[in-house]
Every structure is written in C-alpha cells, then in structure tokens.
Amino acid sequence: MPKKGNLIITITKAPGNRTRGILRIGSRAFPVALGRAGIKANKREGDGATPRGIFRPVRLWWRADRLSRPTTLLPLRSIKWTDAWCEDPANSRYNKPMVLRSSTAGDRLWREDHLYDLIIEINHNTRPCIARRGSAVFLHLSRNGLLPTAGCIAMPMDILKRIVSHLTNTSTITIL
Numbered sequence: 001m002p003k004k005g006n007l008i009i010t011i012t013k014a015p016g017n018r019t020r021g022i023l024r025i026g027s028r029a030f031p032v033a034l035g036r037a038g039i040k041a042n043k044r045e046g047d048g049a050t051p052r053g054i055f056r057p058v059r060l061w062w063r064a065d066r067l068s069r070p071t072t073l074l075p076l077r078s079i080k081w082t083d084a085w086c087e088d089p090a091n092s093r094y095n096k097p098m099v100l101r102s103s104t105a106g107d108r109l110w111r112e113d114h115l116y117d118l119i120i121e122i123n124h125n126t127r128p129c130i131a132r133r134g135s136a137v138f139l140h141l142s143r144n145g146l147l148p149t150a151g152c153i154a155m156p157m158d159i160l161k162r163i164v165s166h167l168t169n170t171s172t173i174t175i176l
Contacts, residue, residue, distance in 0.1 A: 007171040019148035032155045036148035043134040061119040073168045083109040089131035
C-alpha cells in the first residue's frame with residue numbers, strides 16, 4: 001500500500017461482467033461488486049448504476065456494536081440505530097445523512113445484515129447536490145459471492161479495512 005494520504009484508487013469494470021469490478025491501488029488489484037446496472041456516467045436515482053467519475057472520501061461510518069474503532073485518518077462516525085441516508089429528491093436533506101423515524105423513508109444505515117458495518121462515504125452528487133442524480137453511493141461490505149449492489153462499490157472486510165487505514169480526505173477514488 002502507498003503511504004497514508006497518497007492513496008489513489010481506481011475502479012474499472014471486470015471484463016465480461018458489468019456487475020463486477022476491479023479495484024486497483026498501485027500494482028495491487030482486488031475484485032469488487034458494482035451496481036446491478038454497471039458503471040454509468042449519467043447516474044440517476046434508483047437506476048442501480050455505479051457512478052463514473054473522480055471522488056474523494058468524506059467520512060468513515062462504522063457499527064461500534066459490531067467492530068472495534070477502525071484505524072483511519074478520515075473523520076469517523078459511529079452508526080446509530082436512527083441514522084439513515086435521504087433518498088427522496090423532494091426533501092431538502094436529499095443525499096445527506098438524516099435521523100430516521102420509524103415512519104420516515106430512507107436508506108437505513110443500521111442494518112441487520114453486515115453490509116453497512118463499515119461505510120466509506122464519498123462525495124458523489126454533493127457540490128452541488130442535484131435532485132435525482134443519485135444518493136447514498138458508498139464503498140461498503142459485500143454480500144457473499146460479490147453480488148451486485150444498488151449502485152455502491154462493495155468488497156470483503158479484509159480489503160475494506162486495508163483501504164480505510166490508508167485513506168485521507170485528499171485520496172482519490174476514480175471510477176471508470
């Protein structure tokens with residue numbers, strides 16, 4: 001792995017499978033899951049695509065009840081049972097974290113499965129945030145077999161932990 005702060009991540013589609021990707025860091029390559037619609041430049045809310053572009057990590061979220069505090073240089077926030085991500089384009093909190101009441105719609109971060117036990121929030125559709133251009137795009141844990149995501153990039157725990165320990169806000173994540 002490169003020195004902390006110099007991390008450059010590149011993610012490309014794996015040959016012959018639009019829902020599988022290859023995450024590269026220097027000369028190392030790791031398999032990852034992509035959105036069910038593959039990588040698209042024109043990302044839309046609910047389309048199942050992983051957005052093409054150059055992004056920066058914003059913050060690391062983690063389930064403190066399941067994992068010890070991660071080693072990272074990113075801002076860190078433990079996930080509470082009320083934490084969610086706003087996916088409603090009509091809401092002023094669109095593509096931002098929010099507190100979820102039992103009757104509120106949103107992508108709940110506190111999940112029974114382990115997909116969101118460790119989440120890297122990236123700056124997709126943030127400045128400016130444009131309604132319907134996609135929300136809640138993260139790097140997170142994968143299902144067994146690297147099954148497709150709803151648009152995020154997912155990987156096994158060992159790979160995600162290795163990445164997290166080297167990321168800073170100046171690292172880049174390029175999705176091609």
